[in-house]
Amino acid sequence: MAEKLLPFTKRQLEEIIKKYPTPFHIYDEKAIRENARDFKAAFSWNEGFKEFFAVKAAPNPYLMKILHKEGFGADCSSLAELVMAEKTGITGEEIMFTSNDTPAAEFLKARELQAVINLDDIGHIAYLEKYAGLPALICFRYNPGPLKKGNLIIGHPEDAKYGFTREQLIAGYKICRDKGIKRFGIHTMVASNELDYGYFVETAEILFDLIAELTGTLKIKFEFVNLGGGVGIPYRPEQKRLDLSAMSRGIKEKYEKIIVANGLGPIRIYAECGRYITGPYGYLIARVLHIKNTYKKFAGLDACMANLMRPALYGAYHHITVLGKEQKSPDVVYDVTGSLCENNDKFAIDRRLPELERDDIVAIHDAGAHGFAMGFNYNGKLRSAELLLREQGEVVAIRRPETLDDYFATLDFAGVPSFPA
Ligand SMILES: *Cc1c(COP(=O)(O)O)cnc(C)c1O
Numbered sequence: 146m147a148e149k150l151l152p153f154t155k156r157q158l159e160e161i162i163k164k165y166p167t168p169f170h171i172y173d174e175k176a177i178r179e180n181a182r183d184f185k186a187a188f189s190w191n192e193g194f195k196e197f198f199a200v201k202a203a204p205n206p207y208l209m210k211i212l213h214k215e216g217f218g219a220d221c222s223s224l225a226e227l228v229m230a231e232k233t234g235i236t237g238e239e240i241m242f243t244s245n246d247t248p249a250a251e252f253l254k255a256r257e258l259q260a261v262i263n264l265d266d267i268g269h270i271a272y273l274e275k276y277a278g279l280p281a282l283i284c285f286r287y288n289p290g291p292l293k294k295g296n297l298i299i300g301h302p303e304d305a306k307y308g309f310t311r312e313q314l315i316a317g318y319k320i321c322r323d324k325g326i327k328r329f330g331i332h333t334m335v336a337s338n339e340l341d342y343g344y345f346v347e348t349a350e351i352l353f354d355l356i357a358e359l360t361g362t363l364k365i366k367f368e369f370v371n372l373g374g375g376v377g378i379p380y381r382p383e384q385k386r387l388d389l390s391a392m393s394r395g396i397k398e399k400y401e402k403i404i405v406a407n408g409l410g411p412i413r414i415y416a417e418c419g420r421y422i423t424g425p426y427g428y429l430i431a432r433v434l435h436i437k438n439t440y441k442k443f444a445g446l447d448a449c450m451a452n453l454m455r456p457a458l459y460g461a462y463h464h465i466t467v468l469g470k471e472q473k474s475p476d477v478v479y480d481v482t483g484s485l486c487e488n489n490d491k492f493a494i495d496r497r498l499p500e501l502e503r504d505d506i507v508a509i510h511d512a513g514a515h516g517f518a519m520g521f522n523y524n525g526k527l528r529s530a531e532l533l534l535r536e537q538g539e540v541v542a543i544r545r546p547e548t549l550d551d552y553f554a555t556l557d558f559a560g561v562p563s564f565p566a
Protein backbone atom coordinates (compact mmCIF):
# COMPACT_ATOMS: atom_id res chain seq x y z
CA MET A 146 0.00 0.00 0.00
CA ALA A 147 1.38 3.40 -1.00
CA GLU A 148 1.69 5.71 1.96
CA LYS A 149 0.01 9.08 1.66
CA LEU A 150 2.69 11.53 2.68
CA LEU A 151 2.58 15.22 3.53
CA PRO A 152 5.11 17.89 2.53
CA PHE A 153 5.12 19.36 6.06
CA THR A 154 5.37 18.17 9.65
CA LYS A 155 2.82 18.85 12.35
CA ARG A 156 5.14 21.49 13.85
CA GLN A 157 5.51 23.27 10.52
CA LEU A 158 1.79 23.18 9.94
CA GLU A 159 1.08 24.59 13.39
CA GLU A 160 3.36 27.53 12.55
CA ILE A 161 1.46 28.09 9.31
CA ILE A 162 -1.89 27.94 11.14
CA LYS A 163 -0.74 30.64 13.57
CA LYS A 164 -0.68 33.03 10.63
CA TYR A 165 -3.41 31.52 8.47
CA PRO A 166 -6.30 30.04 10.43
CA THR A 167 -7.94 26.84 9.25
CA PRO A 168 -9.53 25.86 7.00
CA PHE A 169 -7.30 26.49 3.98
CA HIS A 170 -5.99 24.81 0.89
CA ILE A 171 -2.23 24.54 0.58
CA TYR A 172 -0.32 23.61 -2.58
CA ASP A 173 3.16 22.14 -2.78
CA GLU A 174 5.08 24.12 -5.42
CA LYS A 175 8.08 21.82 -5.53
CA ALA A 176 5.98 18.73 -6.15
CA ILE A 177 3.87 20.52 -8.77
CA ARG A 178 7.00 21.64 -10.64
CA GLU A 179 8.60 18.19 -10.51
CA ASN A 180 5.42 16.56 -11.71
CA ALA A 181 5.07 19.09 -14.53
CA ARG A 182 8.64 18.38 -15.65
CA ASP A 183 8.06 14.63 -15.58
CA PHE A 184 4.90 15.02 -17.61
CA LYS A 185 6.69 17.08 -20.25
CA ALA A 186 9.68 14.77 -20.30
CA ALA A 187 7.47 11.73 -20.86
CA PHE A 188 6.41 13.17 -24.23
CA SER A 189 9.70 14.77 -25.24
CA TRP A 190 9.85 12.41 -28.25
CA ASN A 191 7.09 14.50 -29.81
CA GLU A 192 8.35 17.83 -31.05
CA GLY A 193 5.99 20.60 -29.99
CA PHE A 194 4.23 18.49 -27.35
CA LYS A 195 2.33 20.82 -25.09
CA GLU A 196 0.18 20.48 -22.01
CA PHE A 197 -2.53 23.10 -21.55
CA PHE A 198 -3.38 23.09 -17.86
CA ALA A 199 -7.14 22.82 -17.39
CA VAL A 200 -7.77 26.06 -15.53
CA LYS A 201 -11.05 24.86 -14.07
CA ALA A 202 -9.15 22.33 -11.95
CA ALA A 203 -7.30 24.99 -9.95
CA PRO A 204 -8.11 28.51 -11.14
CA ASN A 205 -5.42 30.49 -9.40
CA PRO A 206 -3.03 32.78 -11.30
CA TYR A 207 -0.05 31.78 -9.14
CA LEU A 208 -0.50 28.12 -9.96
CA MET A 209 -1.06 28.97 -13.62
CA LYS A 210 2.08 31.10 -13.62
CA ILE A 211 4.17 28.32 -12.10
CA LEU A 212 2.92 25.93 -14.77
CA HIS A 213 3.42 28.51 -17.52
CA LYS A 214 7.05 28.83 -16.41
CA GLU A 215 7.29 25.06 -16.81
CA GLY A 216 6.12 25.45 -20.40
CA PHE A 217 2.42 24.74 -20.01
CA GLY A 218 -0.38 26.66 -21.64
CA ALA A 219 -3.93 27.09 -20.34
CA ASP A 220 -7.05 25.18 -21.27
CA CYS A 221 -9.96 27.56 -20.75
CA SER A 222 -13.66 26.88 -21.01
CA SER A 223 -15.31 30.07 -19.81
CA LEU A 224 -14.95 33.83 -20.09
CA ALA A 225 -13.54 34.09 -16.57
CA GLU A 226 -10.90 31.48 -17.36
CA LEU A 227 -9.91 33.30 -20.55
CA VAL A 228 -9.53 36.54 -18.60
CA MET A 229 -7.56 34.74 -15.89
CA ALA A 230 -5.18 33.36 -18.51
CA GLU A 231 -4.78 36.83 -20.00
CA LYS A 232 -4.08 38.38 -16.60
CA THR A 233 -1.52 35.66 -15.92
CA GLY A 234 0.26 36.52 -19.16
CA ILE A 235 -0.89 33.49 -21.12
CA THR A 236 -2.29 34.46 -24.53
CA GLY A 237 -2.36 33.45 -28.18
CA GLU A 238 -1.86 29.82 -29.07
CA GLU A 239 -0.83 29.05 -25.51
CA ILE A 240 -4.56 29.10 -24.77
CA MET A 241 -6.81 26.28 -25.83
CA PHE A 242 -10.41 27.42 -25.66
CA THR A 243 -12.52 24.31 -25.28
CA SER A 244 -16.01 25.32 -24.41
CA ASN A 245 -19.50 23.96 -24.99
CA ASP A 246 -22.88 25.66 -25.31
CA THR A 247 -20.70 28.72 -25.80
CA PRO A 248 -22.05 32.29 -25.75
CA ALA A 249 -20.87 34.81 -28.34
CA ALA A 250 -19.00 36.92 -25.76
CA GLU A 251 -16.69 34.00 -24.97
CA PHE A 252 -15.89 33.38 -28.62
CA LEU A 253 -15.16 37.09 -29.01
CA LYS A 254 -12.78 37.06 -26.06
CA ALA A 255 -11.07 33.91 -27.34
CA ARG A 256 -10.63 35.55 -30.76
CA GLU A 257 -9.31 38.75 -29.15
CA LEU A 258 -6.69 36.70 -27.31
CA GLN A 259 -5.95 34.73 -30.49
CA ALA A 260 -6.54 31.54 -28.57
CA VAL A 261 -6.82 28.19 -30.30
CA ILE A 262 -10.56 27.65 -30.61
CA ASN A 263 -11.85 24.13 -30.19
CA LEU A 264 -15.47 23.93 -31.29
CA ASP A 265 -17.88 21.63 -29.54
CA ASP A 266 -20.52 21.46 -32.27
CA ILE A 267 -20.89 21.81 -36.01
CA GLY A 268 -23.50 24.53 -35.44
CA HIS A 269 -20.83 26.63 -33.76
CA ILE A 270 -18.94 27.18 -37.03
CA ALA A 271 -21.59 29.56 -38.41
CA TYR A 272 -22.17 31.04 -34.95
CA LEU A 273 -18.47 31.78 -34.49
CA GLU A 274 -18.26 33.25 -38.00
CA LYS A 275 -21.25 35.50 -37.36
CA TYR A 276 -20.28 36.80 -33.93
CA ALA A 277 -16.49 36.73 -33.85
CA GLY A 278 -15.22 35.77 -37.28
CA LEU A 279 -13.43 32.58 -38.23
CA PRO A 280 -9.83 32.15 -37.07
CA ALA A 281 -6.90 30.93 -39.15
CA LEU A 282 -6.61 27.78 -37.02
CA ILE A 283 -9.59 25.68 -36.01
CA CYS A 284 -10.02 22.57 -33.91
CA PHE A 285 -13.06 20.35 -33.38
CA ARG A 286 -13.93 18.17 -30.45
CA TYR A 287 -14.73 14.66 -31.57
CA ASN A 288 -17.18 12.42 -29.74
CA PRO A 289 -16.50 8.86 -30.90
CA GLY A 290 -19.89 7.71 -29.60
CA PRO A 291 -20.32 3.94 -29.62
CA LEU A 292 -16.79 3.44 -31.00
CA LYS A 293 -15.44 4.00 -27.53
CA LYS A 294 -16.37 2.37 -24.25
CA GLY A 295 -17.33 4.78 -21.51
CA ASN A 296 -15.42 5.53 -18.38
CA LEU A 297 -16.92 5.85 -14.94
CA ILE A 298 -17.14 9.59 -14.33
CA ILE A 299 -17.78 10.85 -17.83
CA GLY A 300 -20.10 7.96 -18.77
CA HIS A 301 -20.81 6.63 -22.25
CA PRO A 302 -19.66 8.97 -25.01
CA GLU A 303 -23.10 8.66 -26.70
CA ASP A 304 -24.71 10.24 -23.64
CA ALA A 305 -22.11 12.97 -23.25
CA LYS A 306 -23.13 16.46 -24.33
CA TYR A 307 -19.72 17.07 -25.86
CA GLY A 308 -18.38 16.97 -29.35
CA PHE A 309 -19.14 16.29 -33.01
CA THR A 310 -20.26 12.95 -34.39
CA ARG A 311 -18.00 11.38 -36.97
CA GLU A 312 -20.17 12.56 -39.88
CA GLN A 313 -20.36 16.08 -38.47
CA LEU A 314 -16.61 16.13 -38.04
CA ILE A 315 -16.02 15.36 -41.71
CA ALA A 316 -18.65 17.89 -42.79
CA GLY A 317 -17.25 20.51 -40.40
CA TYR A 318 -13.68 20.31 -41.63
CA LYS A 319 -14.95 20.49 -45.21
CA ILE A 320 -16.95 23.65 -44.44
CA CYS A 321 -13.93 25.30 -42.83
CA ARG A 322 -11.57 24.19 -45.58
CA ASP A 323 -13.93 25.64 -48.19
CA LYS A 324 -14.04 28.89 -46.23
CA GLY A 325 -10.29 29.17 -46.58
CA ILE A 326 -9.07 27.90 -43.21
CA LYS A 327 -5.72 26.15 -43.62
CA ARG A 328 -4.68 25.20 -40.11
CA PHE A 329 -6.41 22.34 -38.34
CA GLY A 330 -6.39 20.46 -35.09
CA ILE A 331 -8.48 17.69 -33.61
CA HIS A 332 -9.49 17.06 -30.03
CA THR A 333 -11.28 14.53 -27.94
CA MET A 334 -11.81 13.91 -24.26
CA VAL A 335 -13.78 10.88 -23.30
CA ALA A 336 -12.42 9.99 -19.89
CA SER A 337 -12.24 11.46 -16.46
CA ASN A 338 -10.01 10.30 -13.63
CA GLU A 339 -8.95 7.26 -15.66
CA LEU A 340 -6.03 5.28 -14.23
CA ASP A 341 -5.68 2.80 -17.08
CA TYR A 342 -3.13 4.21 -19.52
CA GLY A 343 -4.39 1.89 -22.25
CA TYR A 344 -7.50 4.01 -22.43
CA PHE A 345 -5.49 7.00 -23.64
CA VAL A 346 -3.44 4.93 -26.09
CA GLU A 347 -6.69 3.69 -27.61
CA THR A 348 -8.02 7.25 -27.79
CA ALA A 349 -4.85 8.40 -29.53
CA GLU A 350 -5.16 5.55 -32.02
CA ILE A 351 -8.77 6.52 -32.83
CA LEU A 352 -7.66 10.12 -33.46
CA PHE A 353 -4.58 9.18 -35.50
CA ASP A 354 -6.71 6.91 -37.70
CA LEU A 355 -9.21 9.68 -38.14
CA ILE A 356 -6.46 12.13 -39.11
CA ALA A 357 -5.19 9.68 -41.71
CA GLU A 358 -8.67 9.33 -43.15
CA LEU A 359 -9.51 13.05 -43.08
CA THR A 360 -6.18 14.05 -44.59
CA GLY A 361 -6.82 11.63 -47.43
CA THR A 362 -10.39 12.57 -48.19
CA LEU A 363 -10.33 16.30 -47.48
CA LYS A 364 -6.72 17.08 -48.37
CA ILE A 365 -6.19 19.11 -45.24
CA LYS A 366 -3.19 19.15 -42.95
CA PHE A 367 -3.46 18.59 -39.22
CA GLU A 368 -1.03 20.45 -36.98
CA PHE A 369 -1.98 18.97 -33.67
CA VAL A 370 -3.99 16.33 -31.93
CA ASN A 371 -5.29 17.18 -28.48
CA LEU A 372 -5.87 14.11 -26.33
CA GLY A 373 -7.76 16.07 -23.69
CA GLY A 374 -7.46 15.64 -19.97
CA GLY A 375 -8.91 12.98 -17.73
CA VAL A 376 -5.70 11.28 -16.64
CA GLY A 377 -6.48 9.95 -13.19
CA ILE A 378 -4.70 10.02 -9.86
CA PRO A 379 -4.71 7.42 -7.10
CA TYR A 380 -7.01 8.89 -4.48
CA ARG A 381 -6.94 5.68 -2.45
CA PRO A 382 -3.73 4.48 -0.82
CA GLU A 383 -4.13 1.06 -2.42
CA GLN A 384 -4.40 2.49 -5.95
CA LYS A 385 -1.40 2.74 -8.24
CA ARG A 386 -0.34 5.80 -10.20
CA LEU A 387 -1.07 5.70 -13.90
CA ASP A 388 2.01 4.48 -15.77
CA LEU A 389 2.87 7.64 -17.66
CA SER A 390 5.90 6.26 -19.48
CA ALA A 391 3.92 3.22 -20.67
CA MET A 392 1.19 5.59 -21.84
CA SER A 393 3.72 7.71 -23.71
CA ARG A 394 5.35 4.62 -25.26
CA GLY A 395 1.95 3.30 -26.34
CA ILE A 396 1.02 6.60 -27.96
CA LYS A 397 4.43 6.85 -29.64
CA GLU A 398 3.98 3.39 -31.14
CA LYS A 399 0.61 4.35 -32.63
CA TYR A 400 2.05 7.68 -33.79
CA GLU A 401 4.83 5.95 -35.67
CA LYS A 402 2.56 3.30 -37.11
CA ILE A 403 -0.18 5.65 -38.29
CA ILE A 404 1.17 9.21 -38.55
CA VAL A 405 4.84 8.70 -39.44
CA ALA A 406 4.34 5.65 -41.65
CA ASN A 407 1.74 7.49 -43.72
CA GLY A 408 3.86 10.61 -44.05
CA LEU A 409 1.36 12.70 -42.08
CA GLY A 410 3.79 14.10 -39.56
CA PRO A 411 5.00 15.96 -37.79
CA ILE A 412 1.90 16.47 -35.69
CA ARG A 413 2.11 18.05 -32.26
CA ILE A 414 0.52 16.16 -29.43
CA TYR A 415 -1.39 18.27 -26.93
CA ALA A 416 -2.91 17.38 -23.58
CA GLU A 417 -5.12 19.38 -21.27
CA CYS A 418 -4.89 17.62 -17.95
CA GLY A 419 -5.91 19.30 -14.74
CA ARG A 420 -6.24 16.65 -12.07
CA TYR A 421 -3.00 14.81 -12.89
CA ILE A 422 -0.98 18.03 -12.77
CA THR A 423 -1.98 19.54 -9.42
CA GLY A 424 -4.44 17.09 -7.81
CA PRO A 425 -2.07 15.16 -5.51
CA TYR A 426 -0.17 18.30 -4.49
CA GLY A 427 -2.94 20.24 -2.80
CA TYR A 428 -4.32 19.60 0.69
CA LEU A 429 -7.33 20.88 2.55
CA ILE A 430 -6.26 21.59 6.12
CA ALA A 431 -8.93 21.70 8.79
CA ARG A 432 -9.39 21.27 12.51
CA VAL A 433 -11.70 19.00 14.42
CA LEU A 434 -14.36 21.25 15.91
CA HIS A 435 -16.67 18.76 17.64
CA ILE A 436 -16.81 15.05 18.32
CA LYS A 437 -20.35 13.78 18.42
CA ASN A 438 -21.59 10.34 19.46
CA THR A 439 -25.11 9.32 18.49
CA TYR A 440 -25.93 6.23 16.45
CA LYS A 441 -22.52 6.75 14.87
CA LYS A 442 -19.41 8.66 15.75
CA PHE A 443 -19.04 11.98 13.99
CA ALA A 444 -15.98 14.15 13.76
CA GLY A 445 -17.07 17.62 12.72
CA LEU A 446 -14.46 19.81 11.03
CA ASP A 447 -14.21 23.57 10.65
CA ALA A 448 -14.33 22.99 6.89
CA CYS A 449 -17.35 21.86 4.91
CA MET A 450 -18.31 20.80 1.40
CA ALA A 451 -18.01 24.43 0.31
CA ASN A 452 -14.25 23.78 0.53
CA LEU A 453 -14.24 20.37 -1.13
CA MET A 454 -17.32 19.07 -2.88
CA ARG A 455 -16.09 15.82 -4.37
CA PRO A 456 -16.97 13.46 -1.51
CA ALA A 457 -20.51 14.87 -1.22
CA LEU A 458 -20.97 15.18 -4.96
CA TYR A 459 -19.58 11.86 -6.19
CA GLY A 460 -18.99 9.88 -3.03
CA ALA A 461 -15.33 10.38 -3.90
CA TYR A 462 -12.66 9.04 -1.58
CA HIS A 463 -10.17 11.55 -0.18
CA HIS A 464 -7.57 10.21 2.17
CA ILE A 465 -7.36 11.85 5.59
CA THR A 466 -4.24 12.13 7.72
CA VAL A 467 -4.50 13.23 11.35
CA LEU A 468 -1.38 15.25 12.06
CA GLY A 469 0.76 13.80 14.81
CA LYS A 470 -1.32 10.60 14.93
CA GLU A 471 0.18 8.95 11.86
CA GLN A 472 1.60 6.11 13.92
CA LYS A 473 -1.55 5.49 15.99
CA SER A 474 -3.72 2.61 14.91
CA PRO A 475 -6.85 3.64 13.03
CA ASP A 476 -9.32 1.77 15.16
CA VAL A 477 -12.20 4.20 15.51
CA VAL A 478 -14.81 4.53 12.77
CA TYR A 479 -16.01 8.06 12.03
CA ASP A 480 -18.13 9.98 9.64
CA VAL A 481 -16.06 13.10 9.07
CA THR A 482 -18.47 15.96 8.54
CA GLY A 483 -18.71 19.65 7.82
CA SER A 484 -21.11 22.24 9.18
CA LEU A 485 -23.34 22.75 6.18
CA CYS A 486 -27.07 22.07 6.73
CA GLU A 487 -27.02 19.28 4.21
CA ASN A 488 -26.68 15.68 5.29
CA ASN A 489 -24.36 14.96 2.34
CA ASP A 490 -21.80 17.26 3.87
CA LYS A 491 -19.33 14.54 4.79
CA PHE A 492 -15.68 14.24 3.82
CA ALA A 493 -15.67 10.56 4.69
CA ILE A 494 -18.19 7.96 5.74
CA ASP A 495 -17.28 5.05 8.03
CA ARG A 496 -13.60 5.97 7.86
CA ARG A 497 -11.20 4.22 10.23
CA LEU A 498 -9.05 6.84 11.90
CA PRO A 499 -7.06 7.11 15.08
CA GLU A 500 -9.14 8.38 18.00
CA LEU A 501 -9.88 12.06 17.36
CA GLU A 502 -10.15 14.96 19.75
CA ARG A 503 -11.25 18.55 19.39
CA ASP A 504 -8.50 20.70 17.78
CA ASP A 505 -6.80 17.82 16.03
CA ILE A 506 -5.50 19.01 12.68
CA VAL A 507 -6.43 16.94 9.66
CA ALA A 508 -5.06 17.03 6.14
CA ILE A 509 -7.44 15.96 3.41
CA HIS A 510 -5.35 14.70 0.51
CA ASP A 511 -5.59 15.12 -3.25
CA ALA A 512 -7.51 18.37 -3.04
CA GLY A 513 -5.21 20.17 -5.51
CA ALA A 514 -7.58 19.87 -8.47
CA HIS A 515 -11.35 20.20 -8.61
CA GLY A 516 -11.08 21.00 -4.90
CA PHE A 517 -11.22 24.67 -3.97
CA ALA A 518 -12.39 25.31 -7.54
CA MET A 519 -15.78 23.66 -7.07
CA GLY A 520 -16.54 25.54 -3.86
CA PHE A 521 -19.83 27.31 -3.53
CA ASN A 522 -21.59 29.60 -1.07
CA TYR A 523 -24.68 27.56 -0.26
CA ASN A 524 -25.83 28.10 3.31
CA GLY A 525 -23.71 31.25 3.48
CA LYS A 526 -20.53 29.23 3.76
CA LEU A 527 -17.43 31.19 2.85
CA ARG A 528 -14.62 29.89 0.69
CA SER A 529 -11.25 29.47 2.32
CA ALA A 530 -7.82 30.85 1.62
CA GLU A 531 -5.36 29.19 -0.75
CA LEU A 532 -1.72 29.02 0.32
CA LEU A 533 1.39 28.11 -1.60
CA LEU A 534 4.21 26.22 0.04
CA ARG A 535 7.27 27.48 -1.84
CA GLU A 536 10.28 25.34 -2.61
CA GLN A 537 12.29 26.77 0.28
CA GLY A 538 9.48 26.18 2.78
CA GLU A 539 8.16 29.74 2.72
CA VAL A 540 4.36 30.06 2.66
CA VAL A 541 2.53 32.70 0.65
CA ALA A 542 -1.17 33.43 0.52
CA ILE A 543 -2.29 33.12 -3.08
CA ARG A 544 -5.92 33.82 -2.23
CA ARG A 545 -7.36 35.39 0.91
CA PRO A 546 -10.38 33.79 2.57
CA GLU A 547 -13.78 35.21 1.72
CA THR A 548 -15.41 37.56 4.20
CA LEU A 549 -19.06 38.21 4.95
CA ASP A 550 -18.69 41.42 2.96
CA ASP A 551 -17.71 39.37 -0.10
CA TYR A 552 -20.76 37.21 0.45
CA PHE A 553 -23.08 40.20 0.79
CA ALA A 554 -21.46 42.21 -2.01
CA THR A 555 -24.26 41.58 -4.50
CA LEU A 556 -27.05 42.47 -2.08
CA ASP A 557 -28.52 45.91 -1.55
CA PHE A 558 -29.19 46.18 2.19
CA ALA A 559 -29.54 49.95 1.90
CA GLY A 560 -32.79 49.56 0.03
CA VAL A 561 -34.34 47.20 2.58
CA PRO A 562 -35.60 49.67 5.28
CA SER A 563 -37.87 51.47 2.81
CA PHE A 564 -39.10 48.22 1.24
CA PRO A 565 -41.93 47.46 0.53
CA ALA A 566 -42.84 51.06 -0.24
C1 LIG B 1 -12.39 19.28 -17.12
C2 LIG B 1 -11.68 19.31 -18.40
C3 LIG B 1 -10.32 18.99 -18.47
C4 LIG B 1 -9.51 18.55 -17.29
O1 LIG B 1 -9.94 17.36 -16.76
P1 LIG B 1 -8.99 16.60 -15.69
O2 LIG B 1 -9.84 15.43 -15.28
O3 LIG B 1 -8.79 17.56 -14.59
O4 LIG B 1 -7.75 16.23 -16.38
C5 LIG B 1 -9.70 19.09 -19.69
N1 LIG B 1 -10.37 19.47 -20.80
C6 LIG B 1 -11.68 19.77 -20.77
C7 LIG B 1 -12.34 20.18 -22.02
C8 LIG B 1 -12.38 19.69 -19.58
O5 LIG B 1 -13.68 19.99 -19.57
